[in-house]
Amino acid sequence: MKNVLSNTKKVILIVATMATVMGYANEISLTRYGKDLKSTALTIENVKEGNLLFIKDVYGSVLYKEVIEQTGLYTKGFDLTALPDGNYSFELEKDMEIKTMPFTVDFKEVTVNENQETTVYKPHVDQKDGLIYITKLAPAKEPLAVKVFGLYDNDSELLFSETITDTQSIERIYKLEAGRYKIVFSTNNKEFTKFINK
Known part of the structure; x- marks a missing residue:
């Protein structure tokens, strides 16, 4: 009986965790705006005060770091075309996970690689x-x-x-x-x- 209750608790925990994960699937989005579409707006839902936002290059070097100051919705504009051509990523570090959204800069054109978005659980x-x-x-x-x-x-x-x-x-x-x-x-x-x- 103890094993049944223990296994039931584990299944409930995994299902609840996976439901939470599915709920966060679309929480980060990039929208290009402004003259000649050079600026990019980063929007992140469900941030908490103290979360960390990074822009990193392909080698993992930190090019930008910000401590999120307010819980809720985060929106900020970036001119990503100012970066040299190459591969980069936005990285949001939360309490229990790190979400990464890769993007590429090529001849002043920014391409978001949404299909390569990843989540690493800490x-x-x-x-x-x-x-x-x-x-x-x-x-x-x-x-x-x-x-x-x-x-x-x-x-x-x-x-x-x-x-x-x-x-x-x-x-x-x-x-x-x-x-x-x-x-x-x-x-x-x-x-x-x-x-x-x-």
């Missing part, structure tokens, strides 16, 4: 009763590499490493002794770091 770390809980949504069953480092004065030591694959709902529990730790997560060509003091 790992979530929680401490409770001396245990470390790690959860992450991985809709495409993308792997998550986890490395746990012990921090000692000015030195660190790799204590544990694993790569989790073939699951859409990643859930792990670690028991760590008292001390200072750094947990490094790698997924979708992105790296996330969490520091823990126990």
Whole structure:
């Protein structure tokens, strides 16, 4: 009976999460406007104060960074034609996810690559009763590499490493002794770091 309830809760959680994901599918849009259509308006629904907006080049270098100051609807105009020819992306970093919308600048013409828009779900770390809980949504069953480092004065030591694959709902529990730790997560060509003091 416990297994049935536990599995039912997991299914409800996954369905609720996927419904939320579907609800955010069209939350970022670009509209070209102005004389000669040089300016581009970026509109993002459902932003929260503290979210981060970036414009990055193909190498991941940050060309523009803004901290969202108001919850709700975000709209801002950009002259993307001022960028050199190449591939770029808008990246919106929220609490639990990073949404990326790629675009290309070619001879002062901006093309939005909507079919290449992606969402990466960030790992979530929680401490409770001396245990470390790690959860992450991985809709495409993308792997998550986890490395746990012990921090000692000015030195660190790799204590544990694993790569989790073939699951859409990643859930792990670690028991760590008292001390200072750094947990490094790698997924979708992105790296996330969490520091823990126990």
